[in-house]
Amino acid sequence: MSEPGRRDPPGRGLASRLIETYFRAAPVTVPIYAVLTAAAVGSLVILAVGSNPVDAYGALLSGAAGSPGAIAGTLARSTPYIIAALAVAFGFKAGLFNIGAEGQLLMGALAAAWVGSSPALAGLPAVAYLPLVLMAGAAGGLLWGGIPGVLKARTGAHEVIVTIMLNAIALGAVAWVVTSPDPVLLLDTTASVPHSRPMAASARLPELIAGSGLHLGFVVALALCAVVWFVLERTTLGFEIRTSGVSPNAARYAGMSVPRIIILVLAAAGALAGIGGAGEVSGGPNGYLTPGLLRNIGFDSIAIALLARANPFAIIPAALLWGGLLSGAPLMQLRADLSLDLVLIIQALIILFVAADAIVRFLFRVRRPKRDDELGEQAIFAKGWGV
Amino acid sequence: MALQSGADQPGADESRADEASPDVVLEARGITKRFPGVLANDTVDFALRRGQVHCLLGENGAGKSTLMNVVFGLYQPDAGELLVRGEPVRFRSSADAIAAGIGMVHQHFQLVPVMAVWENVVLGDELTRGPLLDRGAARARIAELSERYSLAIDPDAVVGELSVGAQQRVELLKALFRDADILILDEPTAVLTPQEVDGFFEIVRSLLDRGISVVFITHKLREVLAVADEVTVLRGGKAVGRADPRTATQGSLATLMVGRDVSFEVDKAPAEPGAVVLRVVDLTVADDRGVPTVSGLELQVRAGEIFGVAGVEGNGQRELVEAITGIRPSVSGSVAIGGTDVTGWNPRRIADLGVGHVPEDRSKDGLVGPFSLADNLVLNRYHRAEFSRRFVVRRDAVRRNAERLVADFDVRTTGVDVPAGTLSGGNQQKLVIARELSADLSLLIVAQPTRGLDVGSIEFIHRQIVARRDEGVAVLLVSAELDEVLSLADRVGVLYRGRFAEVLDREEATRRRCGMLMGGADQHAEEVA
Amino acid sequence: MLLAMVDLPAQDKPTRPPRTPRRGFTRLSRLQTIGVAYLLLGVTLVVQVAGALDPAQVVFLFGLGDGVPQVGVQPAAFTLGTGLLFVLAGVVALGERWTGRYAGVALLVATVLFVPLVLVTSLALSAAGTMNVVPLMGESLRVGTPVALGALAGLYAERSGVVNIGIEGMMLAGAGVGFVVYAVLGAAGGWPLYVSVVVAVAVGGLMAALHALLSVTFRTDQIVSGVAINLLAIGLTSFLRREVLLPLGIGGGSTLPTIEIPLLADLPLVGRSLFVGKPIYFTMFLIFALTQVVLFRSAWGLRVRSVGENPHAAETLGIDVVKTRYQAVIVGGLLAGLAGAWFTLETVGTFDNLITNGKGFIALAALIFGKWRPWSAFGGAVLFGFAEALGRRIQLLDVSVGGFPVPSQFLQVLPFVVTIVVLAGAIGRAIPPASVGVPFERSR
Secondary structure (H helix, E strand, O other), X not given: OOOHHHOOOOXXXXXXXXXXXXXXXXXXXXXXXXXXXHHHHHHHHHHHOOOOHHXXXXXXXXXXXXXXXXXXXXXXXXXXXXXXXXXXXXXXXXXXXXXXXXXXXXXXXXXXHHHHOOHHXXXXXXXXXXXXXXXXXXXXXXXXXXXXXXXXXXXXXXXXXXXXXXXXXXXXXXXXXXXXXXXXXXEOOOOOOOOEOOXXXXXXXXXXXXXXXXXXXXXXXXXXXXXXXXXXXXEHHHHHHHHHHHOHHHHHHOXXXXXXXXXHHHXXXXXXXXXXXXXXHHHXXXXXXXXXXXXXXXXXXXXXXXXXXXXXXXXXXXXXXXXXXHHHHHHHHHHHOOOOHHHHHHHHHHHHHHHOHHHHHHHOOOXXXXXXXXXXXHXXXXXXXXX | OOOOOOOOOOOOOOOOOOOOOOOEEEEEEEEEEEEOOEEEEEEEEEEEEOOOEEEEEOOOOOXXXXXXXXXXXXXXXXXXXXXXXXXXXXXXXHHHHHHOOEXXXXXXXXXXXXXXXXXXXXXXXXXXXXXXXXXXXXHHHHHHHHHHOOOOOOOOOEHHHOOHHHHHHHHHHHHHHOOOOEEEEEOOOOOOXXXXXXXXHHHHHHHHHOOOEEEEEEOOHHHXXXXXXXXXXXXXXXXXXXXXXXXXXXXHHHHHHHOOOOOOOOOOOOOOOOOEEEEEEEEEXXXXXXXXXXXXXXXXXXXXXXXXXXXXXXXXXXXXHHHHOOOOOOOEEEEEEOOEEOOOOOHHHHHHOOEEEEOOOHHHHHOOOOOEHHHHOOOOOOOOOOOEEOOXXXXXXXXXXXXXXXXXXXXXXXXXXXXXXXXXXXXXXXXXXXXXXXXXXXXXXXXXXXXXXXXXXXXXXXXXXXXXXXXXXXXXXEOOOHHHHHHHOOEEEEEEOOEEEEEEEOOOOOHHHHHHHHOOOOHHHHHHO | OOOOOOOOOOOOOXXXXXXXXXXXXXXXXXXXXXXXXXXXXXXXXXXXXXXXXXXXXXXEEOOEOOOOOEEEEOHHHHHHHHHHHHHHHHHHHHOHHHHOOHHHHHHHHHHHHHHHHHHHHHHHXXXXXXXXXXXXXXXXXXXXXXXXXXXXXXXXXXXXXXXXXXXXXXXXXXXXXXXXXHHHOOOOOOHHHHHHHHHHHHHHHHHHHXXXXXXXXXXOOHHHXXXXXXXXXXXXXXXXXXXHHHHHOXXXXXXXXXXXXXXXXXXXXXXXXXXXXXXXXXXXXXXXXXHHHHHHHEHHHHHHHHHHHOHHHHHHOOOOHHHHHHHHHHHHHHHHHHHHHHHHHHXXXXXXXXXXXXXXXXXXXXXXHOOOOHHHHHHHHHHHHHHHHHHHHHHHHOOEEOOEEOOHHHHHHHHHHHHHHHHHHOOOOOOOOOOOOOOOOOOO
């Protein structure tokens, strides 16, 4: 029975209201606490290898946001993470665990690189070429996301394993297409280090601030956040997606086609990631694709989507944090003599504490909800094998 | 017959007639148990005497199962104490309770369906030979117990393949295997046919004869009078009274149980059936494993009548309902609604014909717990023009709809934005009823509409169903509670092994007749005919 | 096999006479879908491949030594025959309604033929004309060892009701930390080598304990917890490598010694290939046999299985569900750690970032392929081992298609492709333990 009046203290003083607010804010505060806890544990690691955590974090911070240039660098670094995390979060909302963003990014980038460097299209003006490149990226990602969708809906093959396998396959495929000397597919035969043919100038996303590395893709990413939020929260399709994510049974009983939603969501997530991949190859500093260009972006996006609790807008600050960690790391390495890989540990700790929010709630005395239902949809991520 | 190995306590040979020197084997004093927001047990006292059946009577949610879960060590009481054979005890887990000679048969069987009977029975108290399980010894012991209490259980059978009645006997075996001399039976008859209930009472009596004492949890007054030596009535978590079954009547017990005078009769006028709305011809449906659980079923439901489907659960009820509503594809046969053949249609199209469906598992299939009441109330019609423009949901319309329905159907809540999962069972069911009954209906399918609800909610829901009938809706009611079918239905079909053993007019459908059919009694005669 | 559950929306005509099969592609059952795949493949083999193959005979040898049995095969004829068989199997499967159980049998036969088909075609396309099958099998087993151990790691956890997607991380942590300890101890073989193996095993167990803490005690989503384990292992091992291993300047070290199983190693033909190997390889077989007994014949195994199927039932019988799950997950983690040691301490003798290369995930697929049963999971692991061994062999054989050499990337991804195909078309859909993935809440 929900009779909230019963539990509240009669006084309703400022203190009790503040405490109530503190608990209400849990969805926002708990991830922040998780980041703080991860930083604290990370400082133990720093101490263990004989460095000074204050120096290390200070260098990290100034490398990430110490100057306008650093900030622009962080924003640039965050761009693919925003889009890829959207792809993961979109899956979460449908109860699907899309670990395949890594491969979907690559396939999107591959399609974009191919279209963007195609001799047949050379000379196309940017207004036509740029959308074409992004759409090619979306198509590549859509294909790579659609496969696990169809397999899950038709045969029950679990999307987690299929997408992980497809990641490896995408890496192999891209490596082959981009570096194969015989037959030459997309290799730039003049390059000393193998990479794809360079994209046409009019197929490159323009920089927002000249020389900063921050390109139009960032704006695209922000726009996509809004689009995904609107689709999920305001449309009938979003209602279907969320319903089948929380309770496939209830969705089926309410006349929704869960297999259709599975295929649609994974394909759309793939398309999103594909746009992210296209943006990186077309907006990045080189304008060509190497097999290692997008390494780990897809995996890290899982952590970002978790940190943001699959909320499309919360993904933006979470991805900025990630981009900041990465773009600040070199300065930290320089000043505090610490390996770049420390950032990997901090990232892992963040996801650990986000995942196990019970630890954080205990540390910071945030009340656990009485029942999972009280959390509403925030509680929902993936569910076991879900067969 | 072999000597009972567990009868090491003195007085095991005392007979039931020997009530002059009753000694208390189990006593609960002032048990209090709180759950968040609910006081489930409020200083409850309770005493069980050796060789007796002590009935715990109360409606759903009165705290009967909570009390017994405390006794069995599954819950820790917030206050109060337990005494077993006069000794104070503190159970940290059910292992302690089992060691103290207490056995419990849960309302929802606690069995592992994919494992064999012997594995289920020895689990937690394994007989071993060296490091390995001693299967031979386990089977011998089970065979011996099974014979002594006439349980007729094959130790090597896979539990999931047994009938519900046999699964219940496996649960009994688990307790007997552990030499329990205090047995708690939680709503044991809910899954049995009336005739099986009689057989079950025979087994209970044979337990008593061997000195075992029984706590019998039920909300069925008839059973209390049939089997109890003593009765404790629980209401709202409190022990509100004791009754002597020799002098009590169903009426007096009901009043004690509910706290006011209640009539379990449903007021309704005679049906005025119209045209056939639902016509099912030669329908065969398979369950998830591919086994046909509905086979060659024929059914017609007319406008303005309630067709009640009686039968023990697992005889194809779920598959029948899911096939009619399009959720489950049928293997063969046809379903027509209002003259349109809807076989193979998807659930959405069928619902749009004016078919309401209250599924049997409301929390899993009928509602999305974390969603708000408002969203749940449009779960199957958010796509209609009323609630969406192009592809965008009209949130104000959804909200207004929710506010109206919550008021009309008396859903007790603090607002329409509250997650549905936080409501009580009765209010959750009212929510589903509100959604399904508020549509423009020609056919209403309700499955187990009042399972686990309190008397007030039951009365409300029954009235709503009858009201829809009186408006000319064809109603298909599926319920495992024979009493519910008999009190609501205008015609009764008894489902047995995937088809109707017989379809009876209400006047012909006596408890006895239905009970026989539910157990498959007339099956042979019908086949010959 | 009856009509498969089809949950796709019914789009066919509103009226439909009874007792007709449902139509359209979306209405194909699983077997029928696989049948279509075989039909297409068969036609391709007959029309495209058979004629294009070098008509020279290829020879398979079975064993090492003198006078080994050998089989000569005419590639074009063999491919033609297999192709026709595939077509037949496809037709039988498509006509599932009339052929009934033969549909499954036909597909099974076709699937079994896959292995010789791949061998024959790749040999025909290569410069070489002979291939020895026994060493190939031996290598499949060896390469399949970490996959098999990983599958067992998953088996224990999942049988107890905890999804374990962190096998990869547990392996990686075992491999990395084990080798770092070995390097610190000098990386010169001898007793430090065995100590390092023990460390690797223990680290796998520790990671598993963390997984249990998150998913059992804190009831975190088990898949999320597994992902966290994987990320942590990546961060931890690359950090250790950079901070400890590289400064030490030890690039590699000697690995576990090769041993011979007395008598068995002297068996004709197969002895040298199968019974000469390294300790973890042999231990793997022991552990499988042991697992079969422990899980299905011991009291603890009974408890683990019951906790994975119906934890509440187990609880009412006084079994400590939380403790049992911890035990099972940690036992699995120890095995994953051993699998990690296979990489660095038994096989390669050095540690590189991400050395486990997705084997943990393949192990998971093997487990599902094996329907959560030990020996079937072993079969799955060997299948993946075979795919990898075959890939290496093809590379050595210089196989070329259409004038171009088969790209090495293709061979590297072969096991991953096999995984997807197997998962999607696994013979009969696997049913996981009933409570796997469901956090258990103790009654209070």
